[in-house]
Amino acid sequence: MTKKEILDAIHGKMIISCQAVEGEPLYVEEKSIMYLMARAAKQAGTPAIRTSSIRDVIAIKEETGLPVIGLVKIQYPGYEGYITPTMKEVDDLVAAGSDVVALDCTLRKRGDGITVNEFIAQIKEKYPDIILMADISNYEEGINAWKCGVDIVGTTMSGYTDYTSKKDEPDYELMERLAKDTDIPVIGEGKIHYPDQAVKALQTGVWAIVVGGAITRPLEIAQRFQKAIENSK
């Protein structure tokens, strides 16, 4: 699919994130099972899937035929970001056929000593046709990534950096400001736990939203029920 086709397909819609990394209940060592989550997501009508790891990108594309936003979560020493931190992960995602490559574009420390701006430039030089989604945590990082020429900005990391508020709800304000002040698609992502929050996030003016754990992480869902019950006692 071309960039325009992908962006048109996701416009106004909910992308479902299907992820399980090592240590999570749905992570199975021998074989990816996240394609089953993606099957359900497709049946529910999602136009695209976001997923982590090379094997899940491959399995989900094979299962659904939908465009995939791929990323690799890996924590290297010296790097604060863990979403597609180096060219190695970009190379692997491109080779796996990831339609969009998502990467950490926060302004945090990188172990290779280059800036995120330089990293983006290196990726674009190596892969001129790549579609990049910048995962950022605040307004400054979103604007910076947009100016570096990424194709999509996502609010993914809001609440997950030292300098952003840890509230357990979507960052509607960030979504609204970036949608207003950039001319590329903004994806509202992170902590959208309920259908009414999904609606509200889309109403901020973002191009699309990503919902993950509230649909595809059973432990997180069960804990939310448990907590509500405990709190009611």
Ligand SMILES: CC(=O)N[C@H](C=O)[C@@H](O)[C@H](O)[C@H](O)COP(=O)(O)O
């Ligand atoms: C911060 C981080 O590492 N976020 C990851 C990014 O891909 C995923 O673990 C999240 O599930 C995804 O962003 C969707 O968010 P939520 O699961 O809250 O709907």
